[in-house]
Amino acid sequence: MSAQTASPATPAGQALRAVLPGGARPPRAGALSATLTFGWRALLKIKHVPEQLIDVIGIPIIFTLMFTYLFGGALAGSTGSYLRFLLPGSLVMAVVLVTTYSGVTLNTDLTKGTFDRFRSLPIWRPAPIVGALLGDVGRYLLASTIVIALGLALGFRPDGGVVGVLAAVALVLAFAFGLSWIWTTLGLVLRAPQAVSNVSLLVMFPLTLASNVFADPRTMPGWLQAFVDVNPISHLVTAARGLMAGTATAGQVGWALLASAALTAIFAPLTMLRYRNL
Amino acid sequence: MHSHPPLAIEAAGLVKAFGATRAVDGVDLAVPPGSVYGFLGPNGAGKTTTIRILATLLRPDAGTARVFGHDIVHQAEMVRARVSLTGQFASVDEDLTGTENLVLLARLLGHSRARARRRAGELLEAFDLAEAAGRLVKKYSGGMRRRLDVAASVVVRPDLLFLDEPTTGLDPRSRNQVWEMVRAIVADGTTVLLTTQYLDEADQLADRIAVIDRGRVIAEGTSAQLKASVGAGALHVRLRDPGDLPEAARMLASALEVPVLPGTDPAALTTRMPAAPDVESAGELVGHALAELSRSGIAVTDFTLGQPSLDEVFLALTGRPATADPATDHDTTEEDAA
Numbered sequence: 001m002s003a004q005t006a007s008p009a010t011p012a013g014q015a016l017r018a019v020l021p022g023g024a025r026p027p028r029a030g031a032l033s034a035t036l037t038f039g040w041r042a043l044l045k046i047k048h049v050p051e052q053l054i055d056v057i058g059i060p061i062i063f064t065l066m067f068t069y070l071f072g073g074a075l076a077g078s079t080g081s082y083l084r085f086l087l088p089g090s091l092v093m094a095v096v097l098v099t100t101y102s103g104v105t106l107n108t109d110l111t112k113g114t115f116d117r118f119r120s121l122p123i124w125r126p127a128p129i130v131g132a133l134l135g136d137v138g139r140y141l142l143a144s145t146i147v148i149a150l151g152l153a154l155g156f157r158p159d160g161g162v163v164g165v166l167a168a169v170a171l172v173l174a175f176a177f178g179l180s181w182i183w184t185t186l187g188l189v190l191r192a193p194q195a196v197s198n199v200s201l202l203v204m205f206p207l208t209l210a211s212n213v214f215a216d217p218r219t220m221p222g223w224l225q226a227f228v229d230v231n232p233i234s235h236l237v238t239a240a241r242g243l244m245a246g247t248a249t250a251g252q253v254g255w256a257l258l259a260s261a262a263l264t265a266i267f268a269p270l271t272m273l274r275y276r277n278l
Numbered sequence: 279m280h281s282h283p284p285l286a287i288e289a290a291g292l293v294k295a296f297g298a299t300r301a302v303d304g305v306d307l308a309v310p311p312g313s314v315y316g317f318l319g320p321n322g323a324g325k326t327t328t329i330r331i332l333a334t335l336l337r338p339d340a341g342t343a344r345v346f347g348h349d350i351v352h353q354a355e356m357v358r359a360r361v362s363l364t365g366q367f368a369s370v371d372e373d374l375t376g377t378e379n380l381v382l383l384a385r386l387l388g389h390s391r392a393r394a395r396r397r398a399g400e401l402l403e404a405f406d407l408a409e410a411a412g413r414l415v416k417k418y419s420g421g422m423r424r425r426l427d428v429a430a431s432v433v434v435r436p437d438l439l440f441l442d443e444p445t446t447g448l449d450p451r452s453r454n455q456v457w458e459m460v461r462a463i464v465a466d467g468t469t470v471l472l473t474t475q476y477l478d479e480a481d482q483l484a485d486r487i488a489v490i491d492r493g494r495v496i497a498e499g500t501s502a503q504l505k506a507s508v509g510a511g512a513l514h515v516r517l518r519d520p521g522d523l524p525e526a527a528r529m530l531a532s533a534l535e536v537p538v539l540p541g542t543d544p545a546a547l548t549t550r551m552p553a554a555p556d557v558e559s560a561g562e563l564v565g566h567a568l569a570e571l572s573r574s575g576i577a578v579t580d581f582t583l584g585q586p587s588l589d590e591v592f593l594a595l596t597g598r599p600a601t602a603d604p605a606t607d608h609d610t611t612e613e614d615a616a
Binding site: 010012013015016017018019020021022025026027028029033034037040041044045048049112113114116117118119120121122123127277278 | 330333334335336337355358359361362363365366367369370371372373374375378382383385386387388389390393397400401403404405406414430432433434435455458459461462463465466468
């Protein structure tokens with residue numbers, strides 16, 4: 001068999017030769033098409049490795065249930081009224097923690113050599129990363145849906161109605177997209193997926209806990225209150241709470257959108273700079 | 279600097295350092311289009327780094343290179359439109375199926391959805407992967423993975439294909455399949471730059487070979503020229519009757535004009551073949567010498583005329599064996615850095 005396959009005129013060799021030309025060269029793929037193709041790749045990976053959704057599903061459920069029943073009675077007198085306060089914060093916390101996986105998956109791709117091929121393709125350069133982030137937005141949407149559904153089941157009745165809830169979710173997703181660029185930068189700088197995961201959680205835990213997610217900052221000591229007041233997570237939570245309650249101001253929403261734009265403006269170029277010079 | 283038609287690859291003085299290690303240390307190359315060019319060298323010689331520079335994945339610290347006349351730094355996008363890369367470590371996605379991997383690349387290269395599906399199907403068929411098309415790549419064998427990897431590189435016919443150690447770690451049957459693919463790809467008009475640790479492989483496939491050591495090209499030429507410079511390898515002869523040994527040794531020494539050494543086996547003789555002007559004549563010389571033994575009634579039970587190994591080539595060219603020194607394992611350094 002081996003002697004046969006080594007000679008050029010075998011049927012296998014002829015089949016190869018017939019298929020190699022492949023017809024006319026297609027036109028270069030557009031930026032949007034390439035990006036969406038990478039988004040499709042991210043969704044395929046979720047389909048084939050559904051285990052990676054454990055965090056996306058687990059974090060929102062655990063946080064929402066745990067904090068509702070742990071603090072609900074103590075902080076707001078009843079779980080029902082605490083939900084009104086907690087649920088928007090729970091949504092922010094779940095989604096923001098899930099964003100850290102963007103850096104981990106990017107780093108995994110990198111260590112496996114898959115990106116060498118992508119980087120040698122004639123495509124819009126940011127497409128692999130932007131596409132992966134679009135896929136991640138799918139995960140954020142899943143985490144959001146779980147939090148909201150769980151909240152509704154527990155008795156959450158937002159005054160802002162359907163529109164207010166959807167607007168709040170959209171705002172959180174927009175912020176998460178901007179935030180993800182920090183993790184993609186980290187994902188391209190650090191050497192191992194585990195390191196990316198550790199560093200990003202190390203940053204995100206204090207940021208999410210030392211915020212107004214769980215408690216009113218007025219109950220906190222002055223120094224902590226000062227931190228909570230400048231913490232971007234607090235601003236996002238305030239805006240999401242406002243949207244769900246139907247009381248949001250343009251300033252609150254605008255601030256969150258601005259933060260997302262600023263994060264993208266700073267960290268997307270950093271990511272791409274690093275990506276070009278890997 | 280470049281004439282018409284341009285060379286597939288034209289490089290001058292390429293340098294790339296990782297920290298204090300100069301992984302590529304002044305590489306010059308001239309690869310004519312339509313040929314297979316072999317990069318021969320041990321682990322850590324700088325082969326992978328050179329390929330990564332030429333495929334626009336790494337910027338050189340110094341030197342210039344052009345691919346079909348396009349500068350790899352300033353016209354990187356035009357270079358990418360003409361090249362394809364099959365990396366040393368699987369550059370296909372383990373978490374996707376074979377079909378999905380090829381459709382993904384076909385879409386990224388500009389094919390419509392329908393044409394991408396069709397192209398993936400016909401490639402899987404021709405690369406003997408039709409049965410595994412719907413299976414996740416992580417369940418593929420090493421040989422199947424390699425075939426998919428090569429198929430992924432020809433979704434759209436590249437003008438230049440980089441194949442980084444395409445057969446390392448493969449069994450002989452899979453290796454032959456990869457060789458056949460390389461031959462078909464070249465016959466289709468693609469220029470191939472192939473790195474290998476095996477002289478045998480470079481010999482089988484490459485029109486010209488550059489021997490790389492410590493980031494430098496230390497020898498360049500056709501396989502025959504390289505072998506001529508290091509001798510044609512070793513001849514081992516085994517006799518039926520150990521008593522014939524002195525007489526056989528004398529006859530071989532005079533026919534081949536080289537010293538003949540007794541082997542550890544009392545009935546065996548070994549000679550290192552002389553550096554011949556071309557390799558064919560070494561075989562011819564041996565033929566005559568063996569015929570002479572047989573005419574004198576000396577029975578030969580077994581003989582081999584071995585090609586010089588990479589080790590022998592290295593020993594001849596550098597005065598030291600080809601084993602990679604861990605401290606200067608540039609390719610590994612680079613993997614770590616990435």
